[in-house]
Amino acid sequence: MAVKIFFPTSCSGAENGLLIGRWMADHQSVVVLAVLHFPFIPGYVKKYLANLEQVTGLSLSVLGTWSNRKAETDDKTENFLSDLSSIFAHQPWLRMAREASNKFWDCAIDGLADGEEAEIVLVYYDQQKVMLSELHNKAESSEIAGFFDTVARNRPLFAMDKYDEGPIKLTHWQSEGVEASIIVELVKQASVPMCAFLSFLLSVITSITRVLQVKPLSYLWSKLSTCEQLGKRLDSLRLIGSTEAAKDHTLFMRKANTLVSLLLDVILGIVLMSWLYQGNHIGQLADKLLPVADRVAVELQGLLQWLMGAPAGLKMNRALDEVLGRFFMYHIHLWISYIRLMSPFIEVILWYIGLSACLGLSVALSILSDIIALLTFHIYCFYVYGARLYCLKMHGLSSLWRLFRGKKWNVLRQRVDSCSYDLDQLFLGTLLFTILLFLLPTIALYYLVFTLLRLLVVLVQGVIQMTTDLLNSVPVYALVLRLCRPYRLAAGVKFRMLEQQTGKPLRLLMQINSLPYGNVLQHYRLPSSRCYPKDSWGSLCKKLFIGELIYPWRQKGDKQD
Template sequence: MREQGITDDMKWTVFVSSYILNKSSCHLFGKVIEENSFVLISDMFYNVRGCEKSIGMFSELASTESRTDEEGSQKPTKELFIDLHCNRDGNLSCKMTKNFETLNCNLVIFDAQQFSDSYFMSWDNLSTVSGNAVNILTKEIHSREPTLRMPLIYQLHILWLFCFQIVGFLLDNRVTRFRPFSFAASCSSLLVHQTLRRQEYLAVRNSNISSLRTQLGLVNVCCRQLLDCVLGITLTYFFIYYNMTDQVAALIITWAYEVAENLNSLVEWLMGAPAGLKLNKQLTEFLGHFFLYHIYLWKGYLGVLQPVLSSMLWYSSLLGLLGITAQLCFLRDVISMMTLHIYCFYVYAARLYRFQVYALSAFWRLFRGKKWNVLRQRLDSVRYDVDQLFLGTLLFTILLFTLPTCALYYVVFTMLRLVVLLVHELNDKIIQSLDSLPLFSVGMWCINSRFIKGDILFSIIPHSKRDESSTFSLQIIQMPFGKLLRRSENPFRNAASQHYHWSKLIGDLVKGHLIYPWVEVSQS
């Protein structure tokens, strides 16, 4: 028999479940992955197809001397064999033999129950801390048929889907998908929000409930909806119990009249010499009277709305049954309705300003002998006669000298529109925070539950005797709160909100393009 040697070309990693170490002696069952030099040993591989044959032995030694005697009695084998020992001092030693040679190996002790309990360790491409080792380990541990961890939550979500399916169907059906109805629905934040909720419920119904990620998302969605409805019903109770509809209606009407009076004063100020600026008198008076007449019409609209506003608020308070997010969406619609005149002023001023900027750029190309080719999207050279140049000069002069007056109105009403959009953005952020809040994950994170742990921690176990092999402890620890929120994102909602970059926003404002909600595509 040839002499036993030690190979140095590769180092194996042996993963051993901590459950095995609690026994006095046993056979080791597991899986050998030769292409990655991994050996996974766990009690869960017992009587599993492909793992019926023992690949090693584990035993406890009385002392270090008996450990040496046992090592001498162990003979190398042709097949891979693992000899795992634990002495009285608690030191572990691992010896691997294959083809009558001893292999270098590192020993990693892990708790298979921690991997099974964690929702996050079963997801793909999450365990990147230790490279491919943890990914393969989690894949093998979760290779068994997944089970439904919370059947009660699954039964409750069926009832929950049935209750909210009726509301969603009324908002999203064949009739409401026609263009006039769909356009009207897109202008209401409440209808858009409920349509997204219906799409979310359909995604839940069609999802694979056996996936742990789906189960965690389902529990988070159910808890979120429960909190949403509780807060909404509570707000509705206080709103009706204390009879606050008349007070809120009076407050809204008073505020709307004050805004109208302030706008009236602002327009009269712009009709004079605002901040000492010299404006075109005829044009500013025309624009001023135009906007003043719209303010007069707006006050008449408020007079019609005032008697019925209290009843509208009382019936709309029942939206709390759908959740507080529905009430916040309705609040956003109320703000849009009460600032409709500001939006109209902004659209009028933006259209006029954009027309002047576009015409000035066209006449500037005329002076340079250029013309914009719409079909080929380029500038072409062209000859203009004297009459065209003369007419272009007159129109260019008129537009150039009236541009400061229109630009001033555009800047003022754009600033007012941006203030309204800022209020909408704050309201939307609150709604998005409530919609994306993983309530179950946050609650489990606060009590340090094993279900929400998802980070990897390797720690070395010191040995009293130094050798070439090392022993590590692999643990699943709690992840940071920010990382928890990112991993617990709602898997059933893919609606991406529209974001504005500062460069695009400033460019659209300078060019006079309308910003949210009707965003026009800039064309060069």
């Protein structure tokens, strides 16, 4: 029978004493957590272990004796160590000794069932790394999972050091140096009132925003990326300002990732704001914005004049082409008048928008997306007009095409049924089909041109939105933790053989396999506020062909008109 003994490397140089740990009978393995030193009172030791069991929920006991033969050890000490098995009756009982050569160890196990002889495998592990690690992909009730769980849940045991005053003297990973900082302790103490104040402030802001939930205003706010981003920012602050302690690793990592992502976003926003206000970049941007808008309007007028002629040598319906061209030209004139009216206030508007960058780079990008949507609102109107007209014509042609085949659409049953038509119905259907078919090229050309313009605007907004989602959802804290302390995010363990000799226990070194960066992104990625299109390319092409409105980056909960 093989018995694994997990021994902490920090206890290799410990003085003589007792081994404190847990016996996992299901896996025939021993987890050594600390070495108890002399002098001690057995009653105090048992009481201390009983208190630890109530706190951790794990059964800890004295597993055996530890003898460091590298130090001076006389026969009386050896006999005293051997007699301790009668005081702390634990089965099995370990007898571990470190030889003076510091190369091989003696290890024996007494009290096994049926007097079996055990093949001992001695596994060294770094206690601090194992305690701080969060093991991913752990199988249920596996030996490694039980080992990690045992070390992680015994933090109260590691709070006591051998240099502390008291009846119990222990050696574990803190013997090499207690990690403590007065700054960290002060931050921990100050975090509770700060979170309480933040929660109160957020509750006041939430009560104020409820006034904006009136029906017309709520519909308008739902269409603006800035309002959605501010709502997400409030949710992030509520999570950070929550006074409830993180009970598990997942909630702690989510809070930490949200906090670090928020700080990084705000820092980038402040850098952008400082750049905008240095060198009068806002004034330069305002001076260039009006000529660009005029240039876009002039280009659209030229495009419409080209469509009203003979574009690419195509023969268009003159009357319909003239009506559509003048209709869209009138909208461009309205847009130019609107830009001229707003031109004196553009610099002031940009100045106040630049201040919003202090809330974060994602907020500034959301405002930029809304500005692009407002500046290209006439292109959106052109696309909607063309798509609706084209969709109406396609539906009319499809209905008349079913008339020729003796079919009709059953509205109640939502299916195509057979139907008999008289001569007058067939004549009228043929006349309408011919008119719609000959008018289709003119409308299809306008629809195609304005759809391409709309897709170009949507592509720019999509890039901005993906950048915003990247800032909001990337787990920066988890990535930095994986880079600086890779053992904190463990995907498993590997063993490296150190020494092997006949009659001696096999010595292995356990090392932690870090979680790959791709799995870190997948596991700790923060939830995004947007839903991306689930339509396939074939479905999108079908919608474009029949003239349905497409919103590739529409928000959650929105319905297509």
